[in-house]
Amino acid sequence: xxxxxxxxxxxxxxxxxxxxxxxxxxxxxxxxxxxxxxxxxxxxxxxxxxxxxxxxxxxxxxxxxxxxxxxxxxxxxxxxxxxxxxxxxxxxxxxxxxxxxxxxxxxxxxxxxx
Amino acid sequence: xxxxxxxxxxxxxxxxxxxxxxxxxxxxxxxxxxxxxxxxxxxxxxxxxxxxxxxxxxxxxxxxxxxxxxxxxxxxxxxxxxxxxxxxxxxxxxxxxxxxxxxxxxxxxxxxxx
Numbered sequence: 627x628x629x630x631x632x633x634x635x636x637x638x639x640x641x642x643x644x645x646x647x648x649x650x651x652x653x654x655x656x657x658x659x660x661x662x663x664x665x666x667x668x669x670x671x672x673x674x675x676x677x678x679x680x681x682x683x684x685x686x687x688x689x690x691x692x693x694x695x696x697x698x699x700x701x702x703x704x705x706x707x708x709x710x711x712x713x714x715x716x717x718x719x720x721x722x723x724x725x726x727x728x729x730x731x732x733x734x735x736x737x738x739x740x
Numbered sequence: 741x742x743x744x745x746x747x748x749x750x751x752x753x754x755x756x757x758x759x760x761x762x763x764x765x766x767x768x769x770x771x772x773x774x775x776x777x778x779x780x781x782x783x784x785x786x787x788x789x790x791x792x793x794x795x796x797x798x799x800x801x802x803x804x805x806x807x808x809x810x811x812x813x814x815x816x817x818x819x820x821x822x823x824x825x826x827x828x829x830x831x832x833x834x835x836x837x838x839x840x841x842x843x844x845x846x847x848x849x850x851x852x853x854x
Contacts, residue, residue, distance in 0.1 A: 630783070657840065666749070668830065668844040669784075676839050684841070716783055718842075726772040726791055726834040729842055731783035 628652050632717050632732035639707040639739045647702040647735050649717030657720040658700040659684075659729065660692065662713040669716065675700055676722070707739045742767045742835040744814075746845035753821045754853050761816040761848045763831030772834040773814040774842065775805055779827045787829075790814060801825070821852045 633648045651658065656677045661669040671684030675694040689711055691703040700719075704711060714736050718729040744765045753759045765771050772791055776784040788799025795807045805816045816829060831845040 632783075659841065661844075666846055668846040669842075671841055674839065674841060682839075718784075720840070722840070725836070726789070726840065728774065728786040728789060729784075731776075731785070733781070733783045 630717055630719055630730050630732040632715075632735050634735060635733065636736045637738070639704075639737065641707060641709065641739060643707050644703070644705050645707070645737075647704075647715055647717075647737075649700045649702070649732060650698050651700075651717075651719040651730070652698065653719060653721070653730065654697060655719035655730075656697065656722045657729075658694065659718045659720070660690070660700070660702045661716045661718065662686065663716060663734075664713050672702065672715075704737075709739050711737065712739045713737060742833050742843055744773070744831045744833050744843065744845040746829075746831055746848045748848050749846075750849045750851060752851050752853065755823050756820050759818050759821040759825070759850065759852070761829050761831075761850060763814045763816065763845060765812050765814060765831075765833055767833055767835070771807075771812075771814075773805075773807065774832040774834065775799065775803070775814075775816050776830045776832060776844075777801075777827050778830065778847075784830060787816070821850075823852050823854055826850055826852045 660672040673692040675681045717732045720729045721727045774789045775787040790807045832842045
């Protein structure tokens with residue numbers, strides 16, 4: 627029972643480089659989310675998706691892009707990495723059958739931009 | 741705006757003593773409240789939630805939370821702390837703004853000493 631799987635776990639990027647953070651879930655959840663976690667700031671929503679082919683911006687979308695071609699996968703793309711994007715990134719999924727269900731989180735990707 | 745506040749950055753308690761981690765909320769309409777725990781280098785794990793009904797909610801690992809509407813609080817409690825409870829705890833509120841998302845507090849670090 628894998629749940630939500632994120633890769634890679636750690637990554638160091640140089641300023642201006644690009645990368646994709648992978649996220650996949652095997653629970654057939656329609657709702658998926660990307661959060662970033664900064665010390666003392668809690669979790670901030672970057673992008674979300676309510677189903678395959680449907681994505682929208684969260685609170686802090688600048689510098690990121692997403693796609694959702696399948697129910698399972700929700701990759702997050704950083705095009706031009708900046709030091710401000712140094713953070714821990716979490717992907718989450720949620721069952722939309724019923725209101726206010728709990729979210730399941732991946733183990734996170736720790737990204738450092740130097 | 742819907743929000744939750746965790747007034748304590750850190751809570752220290754001795755093993756065997758009761759613990760409380762505080763959370764207050766500000767929502768319009770009915771509050772749907774959650775507690776999550778994050779162990780080092782791991783994703784967030786769901787502990788418990790309040791949707792409706794009994795004000796005392798029981799969750800995983802012996803944790804419980806008390807919903808208090810008049811004080812707009814949802815404090816996390818455990819009768820007897822374990823060293824293994826040491827972790828980062830997040831309170832969250834589920835909001836529905838066309839889609840359901842979780843809005844997180846800034847987190848409280850719980851340190852249980854032997």
